[in-house]
Amino acid sequence: MYASRQPAYAPTPYMPRSALSATINPDEEAKLSTTAAERNLYDSLAEIYSIVVTLDALEKAYLKDSIAEADYTETCSRLLKQYKSNLTDEAVAKAFGDLESFKREWDMECPRATERLRVGIPATVEQGPTHKSNQNGESMDATLVMNATEDFINVLDALKLGMTEKDVLHPYLVDVIQGVNKVTDQDFESKGKIVQWLITLNQMRASERLNEDQARDFLFDMEQAYHGFKGTLKKN
Template sequence: MYANRQLAYAPTPYIPRSTLSATINLDEEVKLSTTSAERDLNDSLAEIYSIIVTLDAVEKAYLKDSITEAVYTETCSRLLKQYKSNLADETVSRAFGDIETFKREWDLECPRATERLRVGIPATVEQGPTHKPSQQGDSADATLIVNATENFITLLDAIKIGLIEKDTLHPLLVEIIQAVNKVTDQDFESKGKIVQWLITLNQMRAAEKLNDDQAREFQFDMEQAYYGFKATLR
């Protein structure tokens, strides 16, 4: 019965065409860059991606007390330095854009790393260490106080003679916050201004300068911070 049934259509046999050829060699490695400049750029962007992810993990570990303050400070400082070093290249900086643009482009969710990159210094420097090193009596205290005082005076002198570039002020300000945190954990008057200016300077390019209004405000804030620091010593 089924032998005599006609098919509703006549299937067309497949005949290979000798003119067809593969346009992609599946065994060939796909190159993301064709020039050394493109390769260097991609390597730098990949390095930045890795730094952000690693920094976020380090921040989480520090908050969970999974690593010591010393290890956290050293690792965080190194990652921040590597991040800034990569972005010092103008080509890389243009391709990177800014942190929020980069995160959207590569679907990154790293809020802790984002905040640390915005501040530009480890949390142990920003807030002071939780466990202060033991000190050898009054002589050790006096040495730390003198060091912090000298750092303030050096910064104020730099402002007065017009050294207001980011690459001059930022290191001096880091030294101040580190020095005062070794002396006292009190939140003295205008101490928060030190951190605020650290963040402001961190957003600037190395050769950028404070404008006249900024320089005047910066000097006033640092003088107030110096007086506030000295008040804690009474």
């Protein structure tokens, strides 16, 4: 169903509510905008609409095992990046509002895309790939273990240094979940907290930062997760 090429999707023209309720002269050419700024705004909103629809179809394909994990991960990551990139424009973000209001305005039914956008990372990153190198008693790759350990240390050091901005912590945390999933598929203490904090950070603007209580809780949860991860290594 999905090939390795980038999926094509045709942006759906976005029309403001005022335009929909206006009286239309059938002899007059319809115009979506009168300025370049308006055209860019509507193009971006149409792009977001198409991304959400495409992402929902992609999630369905993944659940049906109709797409390879590697292709799913690449495509999902690209769509999530495009979605976020469109919303970095203040005018687009203001007109968009939030995903729930956007869905209501355009009568969109896309529960799977909604959940994936809430989490902010592909399912293969959130849950880990289905094939693990250590499932058959093979020893863990020392390089992967070292990389995952460094990922934990990076996020812990950032928090201890007072670096609580979303745009600093989110990439570190993505590295952590990717790193541990490459090492083991076993659950361990506070592993779920990693994903929970990813979701929390994903809901924040890039310039926002955790407050003091959140930073303390985050540090505690990551220390617990790190100890849990190290305990998993001893069992193997």
